[in-house]
Amino acid sequence: MSTAVDDDLWSAIGDPTRRRMLDLLLSEGSGTATSLSERLPVTRQAVAKHLAVLDRVGLVHAATAGRERHFRVDAARLARAAAQLEQVGSSWDSRLQRIKRLAETIERQKQETETNE
Amino acid sequence: MSTAVDDDLWSAIGDPTRRRMLDLLLSEGSGTATSLSERLPVTRQAVAKHLAVLDRVGLVHAATAGRERHFRVDAARLARAAAQLEQVGSSWDSRLQRIKRLAETIERQKQETETNE
DNA sequence: CGTGATACGCAACCAAAGGTTGCTTCAATG
DNA sequence: CATTGAAGCAACCTTTGGTTGCGTATCACG
Numbered sequence: 001m002s003t004a005v006d007d008d009l010w011s012a013i014g015d016p017t018r019r020r021m022l023d024l025l026l027s028e029g030s031g032t033a034t035s036l037s038e039r040l041p042v043t044r045q046a047v048a049k050h051l052a053v054l055d056r057v058g059l060v061h062a063a064t065a066g067r068e069r070h071f072r073v074d075a076a077r078l079a080r081a082a083a084q085l086e087q088v089g090s091s092w093d094s095r096l097q098r099i100k101r102l103a104e105t106i107e108r109q110k111q112e113t114e115t116n117e
Numbered sequence: 118m119s120t121a122v123d124d125d126l127w128s129a130i131g132d133p134t135r136r137r138m139l140d141l142l143l144s145e146g147s148g149t150a151t152s153l154s155e156r157l158p159v160t161r162q163a164v165a166k167h168l169a170v171l172d173r174v175g176l177v178h179a180a181t182a183g184r185e186r187h188f189r190v191d192a193a194r195l196a197r198a199a200a201q202l203e204q205v206g207s208s209w210d211s212r213l214q215r216i217k218r219l220a221e222t223i224e225r226q227k228q229e230t231e232t233n234e
Numbered sequence: 235c236g237t238g239a240t241a242c243g244c245a246a247c248c249a250a251a252g253g254t255t256g257c258t259t260c261a262a263t264g
Numbered sequence: 265c266a267t268t269g270a271a272g273c274a275a276c277c278t279t280t281g282g283t284t285g286c287g288t289a290t291c292a293c294g
Contacts, residue, residue, distance in 0.1 A: 007133045010133060011131075014131035015131070015251095022209070026213075027212075033270085033271070034269085034270060042252085042253070043254065044271085045253080045254075045255085046254075048271075048272080049251090049252075049253085050252085053251095066262070067260065067261045067269075068270065068271085069270085069271070075213050075216065075217065078209055078213060079210065079213050081206075082205075082206040082210045083206065083210075085205055085206030086202065086203045088202055089198075089199040089200065089201075090203060092139070092143070092195055092196070093196065093199045093200075093203070095143050096143075096195060099143075099192065132280095132281080150241080159282070159283090160283065160284085162282080162283075162284085165242080165243080166281075166282085167281085183241090183290065183291070184241050184289065184291065185290095186241085186242075
């Protein structure tokens, strides 16, 4: 069951552009709005807005250095988000498998009844 | 790394209302726009639109029975979506842990150099 | 059989979010 | 100190999640 509490985190990582930004920040250590926008199909301003969103939910933190603002991911927060993803995924998985097993059991029982008639 | 290919599936399950709808459909087997809207904080019409989205990406299928349209989840598709969630989550997890180990190693090395001075 | 209730579909409309362009501001560097 | 590179700000556009209102089809029952 989706806990429905941390929908903020979810919606933050729900956007594909933001996920790619997190990927980039992870693989390059840190980045600015400008540097990230160079590897993304959107403008610097769009990236800046996304960074603001990520910053608001604490998934990234900014450090101003001269005229540049460097962002890096907050490992703990991202780990929590990742755990949520895995949790929802595995929850669906297990429920689907339970349904599958149930269906197979019913199928078996039907077969037995048919052979008994 | 996010595969970036199945962004449709992602955006379909990215919406919190749609996730709850999938949860409901899973736990109750099937449902209509009306029945789902009764357990959700949105109107029937909103639910209908979400169902259309889920149907378009194949996560649910509809069966018309009289004046009712019953929807049920497509187990295979949802399993794929769940797998993607887990995959992205675990990918981030492992990358974060690699970074953490790296940081610890550097920390250890620094300590050693300090004690050698 | 027809009349009311029920489930749905369609259309117009609204607000928030992702995205763009254009311009200003601020710091580094020649 | 003039220029350039990075960031911020503001207006605007489009999509998307949501609503209300209304028309349509199907069932159920007197």
